[in-house]
Amino acid sequence: MSNLSHAKIVPRPSKTRGAANHGWLDTKHTFSFGGWYDPEYSQFGSLRVLNEDRVMPGEGFPTHFHNNAEIFSYILSGELTHRDSMQKKGAESEDKNKFYRLHRNDVQFTTGGKGISHSEYNEHERDWVHFLQIWVLPWKRNLPPIYHTSTFPDQDKRKDFVNIITPLKAGPKATLEDEKAAVPAKDGTIPIHADVVFSAGIIPPGSAFQYQVGAGDAVTSRSDRKVYIHLPETKGGKAKIRLDGREDAVLEEGDGAYVSHVNANDMLKVESVGEDEAEVVVIDSE
Template identity: 85%
Template sequence: MSNLSHAKIVPRPSKTRGAANHGWLDTKHTFSFGGWYNPKYMNYGSLRVLNEDRVQPGEGFPTHHHQNAEIFSYILSGELTHRDSMQKKGAESEDKNKFFRLHRGDVQFTTGGRGISHSEYNEHDKDWVHFLQIWVLPHKRNLPPIYHTSTFSDEEKRKGFVTIITPLKAGPNATLEEEKAAVPTKEGTIPIHSDLVFSAGIIPTGNSFSYTIGGGDLVTSKTDRKVYVHFPETKGGKAKLRLDGREDAILKEGDGAYVSHVNAGDVLKFESVGDAEAEVVVIDGSNDE
């Protein structure tokens, strides 16, 4: 039975995503990206890119430039090595915000701001890497570029939704000092220059988790949030999700869902109704970006 009768939930089947297999890269695009363009799927609020990528060993994305986007990678399996333009191979830093070999549970975040270059490679000798790459439009252009890398455990995600990214506490009018301090709204999370919360959970079979829209009081815009649910392909099709108790909102792996007409404090129920635990991410943005 629905707990959010006022909410509009529109499933997005995996088959409607853009898809390309380049041999070394198997990629699926929720929104228009690269060589795949569909005017129906340009963005959802401030969410601009959601790619599910698999990269073979020894391959990756060479040094490339980013500007005026908040970009983060969520590692599902395998290993992804991130290097910025100042950290060349063979001259690695111990500072994981500059160089880091990412594994499952790690999230690497980049504020492109006025411009920054980095590379992402799978340097493992035999395993493919499977990860989500997500781009969000910031609330201000030409910000100071910065990196953050943090780890969020599967153990905690199996207990309930783990909050990973929250808005910069100082907000759109942050000073340079506040930008450098990079204090998030919720301690222990990664700060983003957007009124957005990113969370993840791993729901055991037969169990349900509740997600509170806006993280409760973590966002500024409280009404008419734009929430996107993505259900990564991690269990070979064995996992399934039901949203808000609705029979017309059952998701298979690779599917997503647009959730609208919801407000901060509303509670969205997720049920794992398949034969394997269900890993899911929630991108909870405002309606005014």
């Protein structure tokens, strides 16, 4: 039975995503990206890019330029090495806020701002890396570029949805001192320059989690939030979820759903109704 009768939920089948297999890269695009364009799928709220990528060992994305986008990578399996053009191979830093070899549970975040170059490679000898790359449009252009990397353990995500990214507490009028302090709206999360919350949960079969829209007081825009749900392809098709108890809102692996007409503090029920645990990511935007 629905608890959010005012919410509009529109499933997005995986088969409607843009897909390409380049041999070294198997990629699927929820929104128009690169060589795939569909005017029906351009963005949702501030969410502009949601790519599910698999990269073979020894391959990756060479140094490339970004600006005026908030970009983050969520590692599902394997290893991804992130560095910028100043960092030489073999000189990885232990400082997670600079350059880092990412594994499962790690989230790497970049504010492109006025411009930054970086590369992302799978330098593992044997294993493919499987990760989500997500881009959000910032609330202000030409910000100072910055990196953040944090670890969010699976054991926490198996208990409830974990907030991973929340807005910069100082907001759009942040000073340079605020930018350096990088205080997020919720302790323990990564700050983003947008009224956006990114969360993840791993729901056991037969169980349900409640997603709190807007992470409570973390957001400024509290009405008519745009919440995108994505179920990554991690369990060979054995994971499945149902949203808000609705039989017409059941998602298979690779599917997503647009949830609109919801407000901060609304509780969205997400049930795991498949044979295996369901890893669910949520991008919650103004």
